[in-house]
Amino acid sequence: MDVSPQRTAVIGAGYVGLTTGACLASLGHHVVCVDVDEAKIARLRQGRVDILEPDLPELVAAGLTDGHLDFTGDVTTAVRAAEVVFLCLPTPMAADGRADLSAVESVVAELGPSLPTGCVVVNKSTVPVGTAAWVRRMLDRDDLAVVSNPEFLREGSAVQDFLNPDRIVVGSDDEDAARRVADLYRPLRAPVVRTDAASAEMIKYAANCFLAVKLSYVNAIAELCEVFGADVDAVTTGMGHDPRIGRAFLRPGPGWGGPCLPKDSSALLRMADTAGVRFDLLQAAVDDNTRQGERVVRRLAEELGSLHRARIGLLGLAFKAGTNDLRGSPALRSAELLVAAGAEVTAYDPAVSLDLHHIAVVDDAYQAVKEADAVLLATEWPEFRALDWTAIAELMNGTLVFDARNHLDPAAIDEAGLTWRGIGRMVTAGSPDRRTPSTKGERSERTA
Incomplete structure (x- = not known):
């Protein structure tokens, strides 16, 4: 037309x-x-x-x-x-x-x-x-x-x-x-x-904040799956077939971020507060998102025994794949929390090359994981699925691959002799018994 x-x-x-x-x-x-x-x-x-x-x-x-x-x-x-x-x-x-x-x-x-x-x-x-x-x-x-x-x-x-x-x-x-x-x-x-104009303005906030609540919900479900031995992929697949729910925004991860959801959630909460309206549901979603980022780092600490002087190879810095935007990035938040806990972080992202405070950024994934005690995948870039995990196993000091996006193939990680961990997912058969994450002492002995 x-x-x-x-x-x-x-x-x-x-x-x-x-x-x-x-x-x-x-x-x-x-x-x-x-x-x-x-x-x-x-x-x-x-x-x-x-x-x-x-x-x-x-x-x-x-x-x-x-x-x-x-x-x-x-x-x-x-x-x-x-x-x-x-x-x-x-x-x-x-x-x-x-x-x-x-x-x-x-x-x-x-x-x-x-x-x-x-x-x-x-x-x-x-x-x-x-x-x-x-x-x-x-x-x-x-x-x-x-x-x-x-x-x-x-x-x-x-x-x-x-x-x-x-x-x-x-x-x-x-x-x-x-x-x-x-x-x-x-x-x-x-x-x-x-x-009318007011309704149009509210539509944008209502849509974005609903997605934030949905993401926090599925992250909480993923945590329950870990406790009860369920598989979050199977759970969300079953949920997604329900047309009242849909498949979108049902992927768990290290928390939601980006330039929109955090600021829009905060703005709507402030609007509600100014109007004297309680919006406890949205506030809980925001609080849970903060906790989710902390939970990723806590799980790494539990797997390794300690983060003090631990070397972490971080795959991904952008808030999501397909962009070079670091605003509100869960990956960057995880990196900052790891550094605060005493870890040494070396990161690689295919679209990010700038220097970051206390975080070494390199231009190659294999360089990022060299001598790492653990690898943390925080952004779901497709090229990370194609990495040679056998070669990575030879480069690493430790054995843990923490997949905070459930993006990698656990079988490929297991076949390389590494230990895969995900969010809300059952560990593949054989992974825990073949090679468990090495302790801080074992790492020191191997690099001495």
């Missing part, structure tokens, strides 16, 4: 902004992306994308080539002729747990006088309920409309999520403005949820 191209400005060229801009340009709209980072803008104008996101570099290159996509650091120029302006700005967790709207406030104050009459301002960022009304008051212009259009993009599949959405949520009391925003997405033929 054809749609008239609209002149669109996207303020912010991070994960959400760059994906939004590139995808809207691919639908035929004329898009200018704005960012305060001049070096980033210069790279993007050359088609260089720093974000690790499948298909995004190709979309940016195509948009630059066909003239539908441009980049600038001048917000005033970008919005002067815009019909729609998307706010894709960071709303990080503030010290008190609330969403920090300082970037939104600063940008709205700057662009307000420059917006053309009839322009629609769209909140794409995840913002507290009531933000659309607050932005409208800040603009203080009757000739402008504000619409809430939250994003539902997953890092590692953001482009596919944008172009193949489950739903598009558009919230506004201005029917014409809501229609114009919905029309931007018409070529996608996706269901459109039309509602």
